[in-house]
Amino acid sequence: xIPLSELLIWSLAGVLxxxxxxxxxxxxxxxxxxxxxxxxxxxxLMPVQAFPFFAIGAIVAYAYVSAISSVYFSVADxxxxxxxxxxxxxxxxxxxxxxVLLYLIGAVAGTLVLVLGALFIFPRVLPPIYQATSPYxxxxxxxxxxxxxxxxxxxxxxRGRTPAERLWLAWRQILGGILVFFLSxxxxxxxxxxxxxxxxxxxxxxxxxFIGFFGMSWVILNILSNPPMLEQVPDDxxxxxxxxxxxxxxxxxxxxxxxxxxxxxxxxxxxxVAGHMTSQRGDDAFIISxxxxxxxxxxxxxxxxxxxxxRLTRGAAAxxxxxxxxxxxxxxxxxxxxxxxxxxx
Numbered sequence: 621x622i623p624l625s626e627l628l629i630w631s632l633a634g635v636l637x638x639x640x641x642x643x644x645x646x647x648x649x650x651x652x653x654x655x656x657x658x659x660x661x662x663x664x665l666m667p668v669q670a671f672p673f674f675a676i677g678a679i680v681a682y683a684y685v686s687a688i689s690s691v692y693f694s695v696a697d698x699x700x701x702x703x704x705x706x707x708x709x710x711x712x713x714x715x716x717x718x719x720v721l722l723y724l725i726g727a728v729a730g731t732l733v734l735v736l737g738a739l740f741i742f743p744r745v746l747p748p749i750y751q752a753t754s755p756y757x758x759x760x761x762x763x764x765x766x767x768x769x770x771x772x773x774x775x776x777x778x779r780g781r782t783p784a785e786r787l788w789l790a791w792r793q794i795l796g797g798i799l800v801f802f803l804s805x806x807x808x809x810x811x812x813x814x815x816x817x818x819x820x821x822x823x824x825x826x827x828x829x830f831i832g833f834f835g836m837s838w839v840i841l842n843i844l845s846n847p848p849m850l851e852q853v854p855d856d857x858x859x860x861x862x863x864x865x866x867x868x869x870x871x872x873x874x875x876x877x878x879x880x881x882x883x884x885x886x887x888x889x890x891x892x893v894a895g896h897m898t899s900q901r902g903d904d905a906f907i908i909s910x911x912x913x914x915x916x917x918x919x920x921x922x923x924x925x926x927x928x929x930x931r932l933t934r935g936a937a938a939x940x941x942x943x944x945x946x947x948x949x950x951x952x953x954x955x956x957x958x959x960x961x962x963x964x965x
Contacts, residue, residue, distance in 0.1 A: 636677075672947060692716055729869045867905060
C-alpha cells in the first residue's frame with residue numbers, strides 16, 4: 621500500500637475532482653473516470669496503488685454533491701430516478717434548498733451505516749450470506765424483473781371510448797417498457813462484442829453505454845421549455861422528524877445493500893423493492909431514504925472490492941479499478957473505510 625501521506629493526497633484529489641464533476645448536470649462520475657483512464661491511462665498521472673483511493677474520494681463526492689444538480693436541474697441517474705418527483709415538487713414550491721438538505725441528511729446517515737457495517741458486520745455476515753444465495757442469483761434477478769413489470773400495472777384503461785382503445789391505453793406503457801428492456805439487452809450484446817477503444821483501455825467500453833447519459837434528456841427538456849421558477853428559500857431548516865429519518869435510513873440502507881451486493885440491480889431498482897418492503901410514506905422520508913440509498917449503493921458497492929473475505933466486483937468503478945489493481949490486504953480495507961469518512965467529512 622502507498623504511504624499514508626500520498627494516500628490522503630490522492631483521496632482528497634478524488635474528492636475535489638468528484639465535487640467539480642458533480643456540478644455538471646447530466647454527467648456521471650463513472651463516465652468521466654472511464655474517459656480519463658481511456659485517454660490518459662493510470663500509472664503515469666498517478667500511482668496504480670493510489671487509483672482505488674482516488675476513486676473512493678470521487679465517488680463519495682459524487683454521492684453527496686450531485687444532489688445539487690439532481691434537485692436544481694432535474695437530472696436523475698439510475699439510482700436517483702425515484703428521487704426526482706418529490707424534489708421537483710419541493711423546487712417548484714421554492715423549497716429546493718430544503719430538498720438538498722434532506723438528501724444530505726440521508727447521505728450522512730448512509731455514510732455512518734456503511735462505515736459501521738463495514739467495520740463490524742460486512743466481514744462476518746456478507747461472505748456466508750453471499751455464498752448461500754449465489755447459486756440462486758439468476759432466479760433472484762428474474763423475480764426482480766417480474767416485480768418491476770408488475771409494479772407498472774396497466775393504467776388509463778378506463779379512459780377509452782371502445783374496448784380496443786381501453787385495452788391499448790391500459791397496456792401501452794408496459795409494452796413500451798418491455799420493448800426498452802429487450803432493446804437494452806440487444807445493445808448490451810453489441811457493446812460487449814465490439815469496441816472502438818484501443819486494446820490498452822478496452823475494458824472501459826461498457827461504462828459510458830449504461831450510465832448517466834439519459835440525464836441529458838432532462839437538461840435539454842428544461843432548456844427548451846424554460847419552466848418558471850419560484851424564488852428559493854435558502855433557510856437551513858427542514859420539516860421532518862426523527863422517526864421519519866430512522867425509518868427512511870432503514871429503508872434506504874436495505875435498498876442500497878440489495879443493489880450493492882447483487883449484480884445487475886441498480887440503486888433505483890433496490891429502492892423500488894425496499895420502498896415496497898418498508899412502506900415508505902411522505903416526501904421527506906422518501907428523499908432522506910434516497911440519500912442513504914445512493915451512498916450505500918455507490919460507495920458500498922465499491923468498498924466490497926476491498927473486503928478480503930469476499931472481494932466482490934460491483935459497479936462500473938469497481939470493474940474499472942479491478943482491471944488495473946485489486947486491493948490485497950486487510951490494511952487497505954481499513955484505509956478505504958477511513959477514506960470514506962474523510963471524504964464524506
